[in-house]
Every structure is written in C-alpha cells, then in structure tokens.
Amino acid sequence: xxxxxxxxxxxxxxxxxxxxxxxxxxxxxxxxxxxxxxxxxxxxxxxxxxxxxxxxxxxxxxxxxxxxxxxxxxxxxxxxxxxxxxxxxxxxxxxxxxxxxxxxxxxxxxxxxxxxxxxxxxxxxxxxxxxxxxxxxxxxxxxxxxxxxxxxxxxxxxxxxxxxxxxxxxxxxxxxxxxxxxxxxxxxxxxxxxxxxxxxxxxxxxxxxxxxxxxxxxxxxxxxxxxxxxxxxxxxxxxxxxxxxxxxxxxxxxxxxxxxxxxxxxxxxxxxxxxxxxxxxxxxxxxxxxxxxxxxxxxxxxxxxxxxxxxxxxxxxxxxxxxxxxxxxxxxxxxxxxxxxxxxxxxxxxxxxxxxxxxxxxxxxxxxxxxxxxxxxxxxxxxxxxxxxxxxxxxxxxxxxxxxxxxxxxxxxxxxxxxxxxxxxxxxxxxxxxxxxxxxxxxxxxxxxxxxxxxxxxxxxxxxxxxxxxxxxxxxxxxxxxxxxxxxxxxxxxxxxxxxxxxxxx
Amino acid sequence: xxxxxxxxxxxxxxxxxxxxxxxxxxxxxxxxxxxxxxxxxxxxxxxxxxxxxxxxxxxxxxxxxxxxxxxxxxxxxxxxxxxxxxxxxxxxxxxxxxxxxxxxxxxxxxxxxxxxxxxxxxxxxxxxxxxxxxxxxxxxxxxxxxxxxxxxxxxxxxxxxxxxxxxxxxxxxxxxxxxxxxxxxxxxxxxxxxxxxxxxxxxxxxxxxxxxxxxxxxxxxxxxxxxxxxxxxxxxxxxxxxxxxxxxxxxxxxxxxxxxxxxxxxxxxxxxxxxxxxxxxxxxxxxxxxxxxxxxxxxxxxxxxxxxxxxxxxxxxxxxxxxxxxxxxxxxxxxxxxxxxxxxxxxxxxxxxxxxxxxxxxxxxxxxxxxxxx
Numbered sequence: 001x002x003x004x005x006x007x008x009x010x011x012x013x014x015x016x017x018x019x020x021x022x023x024x025x026x027x028x029x030x031x032x033x034x035x036x037x038x039x040x041x042x043x044x045x046x047x048x049x050x051x052x053x054x055x056x057x058x059x060x061x062x063x064x065x066x067x068x069x070x071x072x073x074x075x076x077x078x079x080x081x082x083x084x085x086x087x088x089x090x091x092x093x094x095x096x097x098x099x100x101x102x103x104x105x106x107x108x109x110x111x112x113x114x115x116x117x118x119x120x121x122x123x124x125x126x127x128x129x130x131x132x133x134x135x136x137x138x139x140x141x142x143x144x145x146x147x148x149x150x151x152x153x154x155x156x157x158x159x160x161x162x163x164x165x166x167x168x169x170x171x172x173x174x175x176x177x178x179x180x181x182x183x184x185x186x187x188x189x190x191x192x193x194x195x196x197x198x199x200x201x202x203x204x205x206x207x208x209x210x211x212x213x214x215x216x217x218x219x220x221x222x223x224x225x226x227x228x229x230x231x232x233x234x235x236x237x238x239x240x241x242x243x244x245x246x247x248x249x250x251x252x253x254x255x256x257x258x259x260x261x262x263x264x265x266x267x268x269x270x271x272x273x274x275x276x277x278x279x280x281x282x283x284x285x286x287x288x289x290x291x292x293x294x295x296x297x298x299x300x301x302x303x304x305x306x307x308x309x310x311x312x313x314x315x316x317x318x319x320x321x322x323x324x325x326x327x328x329x330x331x332x333x334x335x336x337x338x339x340x341x342x343x344x345x346x347x348x349x350x351x352x353x354x355x356x357x358x359x360x361x362x363x364x365x366x367x368x369x370x371x372x373x374x375x376x377x378x379x380x381x382x383x384x385x386x387x388x389x390x391x392x393x394x395x396x397x398x399x400x401x402x403x404x405x406x407x408x409x410x411x412x413x414x415x416x417x418x419x420x421x422x423x424x425x426x427x428x429x430x431x432x433x434x435x436x437x438x439x440x441x442x443x444x445x446x447x448x449x450x451x452x453x454x455x456x457x458x459x460x461x462x463x464x465x466x467x468x469x470x471x472x473x474x475x476x477x478x479x480x481x482x483x484x485x486x487x488x489x490x491x492x493x494x495x496x497x498x499x500x501x502x503x504x505x506x
Numbered sequence: 507x508x509x510x511x512x513x514x515x516x517x518x519x520x521x522x523x524x525x526x527x528x529x530x531x532x533x534x535x536x537x538x539x540x541x542x543x544x545x546x547x548x549x550x551x552x553x554x555x556x557x558x559x560x561x562x563x564x565x566x567x568x569x570x571x572x573x574x575x576x577x578x579x580x581x582x583x584x585x586x587x588x589x590x591x592x593x594x595x596x597x598x599x600x601x602x603x604x605x606x607x608x609x610x611x612x613x614x615x616x617x618x619x620x621x622x623x624x625x626x627x628x629x630x631x632x633x634x635x636x637x638x639x640x641x642x643x644x645x646x647x648x649x650x651x652x653x654x655x656x657x658x659x660x661x662x663x664x665x666x667x668x669x670x671x672x673x674x675x676x677x678x679x680x681x682x683x684x685x686x687x688x689x690x691x692x693x694x695x696x697x698x699x700x701x702x703x704x705x706x707x708x709x710x711x712x713x714x715x716x717x718x719x720x721x722x723x724x725x726x727x728x729x730x731x732x733x734x735x736x737x738x739x740x741x742x743x744x745x746x747x748x749x750x751x752x753x754x755x756x757x758x759x760x761x762x763x764x765x766x767x768x769x770x771x772x773x774x775x776x777x778x779x780x781x782x783x784x785x786x787x788x789x790x791x792x793x794x795x796x797x798x799x800x801x802x803x804x805x806x807x808x809x810x811x812x813x814x815x816x817x818x819x820x821x822x823x824x825x826x827x828x829x830x831x832x833x834x835x836x837x838x839x840x841x842x843x844x845x846x847x848x849x850x851x852x853x854x855x856x857x858x859x860x861x862x863x864x865x866x867x868x869x870x871x872x873x874x875x876x877x878x879x880x
Binding site: 016 | 666669670674675677679682767783794807811812
C-alpha cells in the first residue's frame, strides 16, 4: 500500500511538472498581452508597450519564466492577475467555493437519479421502459451543454418566472401530466396486467392529487411543508426506504423508521424556535444534519432485534429525509418576501448571489438555491445520461453472474437479490468513475459557468485566458491537474477497498 | 419422457441455435454487416447522418463547385418581418400551402440567410469532426498497439504520455489550442484537437493488444517466423478492428461536441469561417425575438451527435460476439420445432457459449473519452 502510494505520488508529481511545463508554453503562445496596446492610438504607444513588456517580463524566454513561476508557486505565491492587480490566491479561493456548490449539488443528484433509473432500466431489460431510458440517455448524451444551458436560461428561467406571475396550471395539463407519470411508473414497475393497471391508477392519482394540492393551496407563491405534509411525506419516505433496504415485512425496521418520522413531526414546532435562537451557519446546519442521522441510527439501534444494523440504517435515512424536509420548510418560509424583494422574477439567470440582498441566513440559502437551479439542471441532464448508461450496463453484467443465480436458487426474495447482491456489486465500477468525475468537475463546468456567468473556476479560466493573464490560468491548471492526478489515485484506492479481489501491492 | 425434455429446452440453448443458424457459412465481415443492419436505431442514425452530409455539401457546394442553394449567407434584404422563416406548412397542417420560400430557416437582423449559414456551419463542423477522429484514431491506434505489443519500457513511457494528456481537461487544452490555431486555419485547429483526444482510444487498443498478443495464433505466427510488424498488422490489428471502429465512432460525437463548445466559447472557429457553435453563440441573445436563429444550428448539432452515437451503438452490438439478442417468440418456437426434428448433438456443441452479459453500453462505454463539454 505504502509503496503503491509513494510510487503513484512520485509519478504523479513528474506528470504534473511536465504537464504544467508544456501548458505554460502553450498558454504563453496563446496569449497576446500586447493586443490592446498595439491597436491603441495613444501618443506614447511605444513607451506603454515597453512598460508592459517589462512588467510581464515578455522579453524573457518563456522557459525561464516558467521556472520563475514554478518557484513562486511552490512556495504558495501564485502571483497577481496583472490587469486587475488582484492576488490569484484570492481569486481562486473565491472561485472554488462557487464551483463546489454547483458541483456537489449536481453530482449528488445526478448520481442518485442516474443510478436508480439505470438499475430499474436494467431490471426491465428489453421492456418498453428500458428502450425509453436508452433513447432518452442517448438524446441527453448528444445534447451540447451550451445549447441546453442557453435554452434553460432563455426559456426555463423566463418561462418559469412568467408562470409564477400567474401560477395556474389548467386541469387538462395536470391530467395529462398525471397520466404520463402513471404510464412511466407502470412501465418502470412492470408486472402482470392487473398489477400494471393498479400502478397506473395509483401513480396517476397520486400525481394528480399532488398537483391539485399545489394548485389549490396556492403553493407556488406560498410554499410550506408544515406538519401535516411533513407527516405524509415522511411516512411515504419511510415506507419507500424500508421497502427497498429492509423489506416491509421487517417490522422492526418499519416501526423504527415510523418512530423517526413521528419524532420529526413532534419536533417540527419546537425546531422553529430552535432555528430562531441559534446563530446559524452552514457548518452548524451540517452539524445538525449529522445529529439528525445519529438520532435515526440510535432509534433504529434501540429497536433491537437480531439485525439491528438494517433498522438503524433505515431509520437514519428516514431521519435524514425528515431533517431535509424541516429545513426545506424554513427556506420556504422566506420565499414570499424573497419573491417580493426580487420583483416577482425569483429565478435568476446569472451570477451566484444577488448583491446587497440582506435578510437572514435562510434568505441567503434560498438565494443561492435559486441561483443554483438552472446551472445544476444543465449539469444534471448530461451527467444523468452518463450515470444511467454506466449503472445500467454494470447492473446487467452483475445480474448475469453466477452468484446471483445462486442467491435466487437458495430462495432469497428478489428484493434481497437485487439490493444486496446486485446493487452493491453494481457500485464497484461506479466507485472508480465517481471520484474522477467529482474531482475533475472542481476544475469547473467551463461552459455552464460561462453561460450562467457563475464566478467559478471555469469562468475564471475562460476570462483569464481572454484577458491574457497567465498567472490565474496557470494556477487554475495547477489545481485541476493536481486534482486529476489525485482523483486517479483515489479511484484506484477506492477500487481496492470496495473490491477485495483487487490488490494494490503490485 | 425424452420428448417432454426436448419440448422445453433452456432458452439459452435455443437462442444459441437460432444464432448459429443465422450466421452459418458467413464470414466475420458479413456477420457484422448483418448484425449492424438489424439494429434499427443505427440504421436510422446512418440514414440521418448521410442525409445531413449530402444536404450540407450539395446545398452550399464544396470549394469551387457551386451548390444548388442560391443564397450565400451574405447580408441582404429582410423578407419577412423580423426575418422569420419563409417556409409555410401544408394546408392540411393549418398553413397556407406548402412552400420553402426564399429563406426557409429565416434570416437574422441584417438579412443573412440562416439556411446557408447553418449549412456552411454543418460543413465546417463535419469536416472538423472527420479530421479530429482520423488524427485521434491514427495516434491512438499507433500508441496503443506499440504500447500493448512491445510492453516494457516503451509501454511505461507511452502510458505516462497518455496520463499527461488526460491530466488536463480536454476543453481546457482545446481552448488554449483554439486561441493559438483557430484564428489561423480550421484544419490546423482540428488536427491539434485530434492530438489531444487520442488517449482513451490508445488505452482501449492497448488493452486489446495485451490480450490478443497472448493468443495461440500470435504464437503460431511468431513460430512461423513472422516479424513484429507483420504480427501487428496482419494478425492482431484485424482482430482489434471492432474496438477501434466503435470507439472512433463514439469519439466522433465527442469531437463535434467539443468543437462546437469551443466555438461557442469563441475559442474555436473564428469568422469568416462559420461553425454551428459559433452561430449559437452569436445568436443566443436573440433567442426571445428570433428563436429560429438559435434552434436550427442546435438542432443540427443534436442530430449529428445523436446519429453518430446510434451508429456507434449499432457497431458495438455488431462487433461484440457476446452480444445477446433476444429472438422473437415466433423464432423461438420455430427453433423449437426444428430442434425436435434434429439430433441434439448440434445444440450441445453450441451451448458451450457462456451466457455473457449484454454489453450494449458498458464495455466500450467510456470509449469516447470523458464528456468534455460540461
């Protein structure tokens, strides 16, 4: 293990050095810091050009300049972006924060959605649902992201804002949506003719009820979760979670999860006071999340029984969902004032913050969420396609293995076969892709950030390249390249951890 | 008793029997062609791509040869208010009778014909796509086969080289390269983009070579005194051609998305050359007033990428011998009847095939390289 790490890190350092050296020469060739001066009509043009050549050391050989830059960079001095005079370290740290927000949300969502859909698609291989998913993932995979981004920006944002001006969906449209979702659920769940009709009716009715609820309570303009909705959604989540990870006949897990929901509903009103009293920050919120999960684990554990782990896991997941719903309620409470403050155009199309917004912590969260909405959607659409395809083919591969046949042959219920034997092994190849994806994405979703003008890493790179500022570009390259190398090492280690057949000694 | 056993043989056996009967007496190439032409998605993709190529090159002409479309994409008088499309729907769709008009795709604010611009852009994008994939394919195959065949120090060196290229996201290197070369010549730009897109292909080819070089027919060739180059070109490469073709196809869709994305960021094709990405970038602010300026170039990018992806999928199915097709019920029943009539020995011979997973998306899934255009 240690030899492996040393070897890889050393090789990585050499790669990093060579990559940076070559990129420095390329970037230097790509930039023309004198372009604006050459076209200027200032009388002291020649003098200005000389001045800038001296300032940027343009008369020095780029190879020599590279080593000068590298020497400074190693000691932590990334220089300044010469046009604005800002320190690169400041620029980068600001950009990384913005990018992380975007990337975390997008990756998590697309991963969960993509893996779930991919697995269902694999389980329904060659059924209508499978073909629909294959086609949709092909289509999404072929979409140019800049086109989607512009489309969402010009159409999604403006359309949705217009819709919020008069939030009424006609009942015909709601019925059509309900029927469509019923059909999709029917195809996804499968089963015999009777089961299909049941699923169709139940799913369509549920969708219809949901939209009717949103419509009739004027939810679009005054969204709330509230204790009743919390109870309904919490119970639904608990049932779904238990059905998947423990099976509904596991009463202990079911009761543990339902207890967690009940606790959440009971705590709903006290939590309002607590939130008002606490000095809120992102860290505190994350801490509260951990506490919530711990409480869930504890409840599941206390229910005891022969298999405590399963109950604890189910309860912890339920607790997390309930916690998210309670926080969502807090965020929704500030929606009406936020909506008014932004003059009824709450979905923005650029930036990552509304300047000079004011308001409390929740307003800040809501503001960054509305800014995240469209860029995240853009990224999800594309990443979703990739994850669906990966998890589908991986699941197909796994479900053809002998140990699956063995599991079925010894009489395990299909849920256990799919979740414990199938799903877990499906994650092995994904475990090597995800770290690489996440870490490379920190290099910024260049196009998405540019279209939505989010001041992240990608936009920093594009702007600096346009402005012929080599320092920020090189700092950006150094960070992305280093992260890419680390990602590959991490992926190898993760692979060895999740798959004991792989050993790192070699 | 034995008849009842025969009446319900395992499905796998039947499928194998059907497959064997289907391909009896055909060469590898014929089998691949057959399987490809059975893949409806791939056929539709191929037809669409061919139609787009013919349309783009015949309408605007190639080089000195003029095309049949009379507009040139130069500014002119605006026909419809705002420059809306002149094409009208046939009467049965509620239009005023079907007609193309002078500017079927519409015009921009200075009266340039969008059909001409989109066709020119499609030409550029297709040409760049072709150059990128040829360059990446040649480099990738060369690096991959040398590395996989000779192994040892050369392998380490070449693989470090691929690591080097993979370290930096393609769109980032692409932007830098675009800054240097795109203003000069689209062809040079495409060649250099090809130079950064080869690593994924090289890795796949290397893997293929590593397995193939251990096979008996390679040993046999070596014992017979064949030189390394003869083994590589005559014995291993023909066997690796499936992987190469499939991943090159998938690389093409990566290539067109990369090029259009770079042009969109204005690091790619510069005026006076037209590119689909560049058109979208120019017209993105006109979306609310003149949506046709934005829809057409995007539609053509999506169509090209989608059909290339479908062709790649069809090729993968065609080349992958493990690919399992589920025969229709009627075929299964017919095979069952034939099966009863024949001696069981035929079937036993074929059932040695392991039930392989369907590798539709997985095996070569990453072949096009990581999605660069995020």
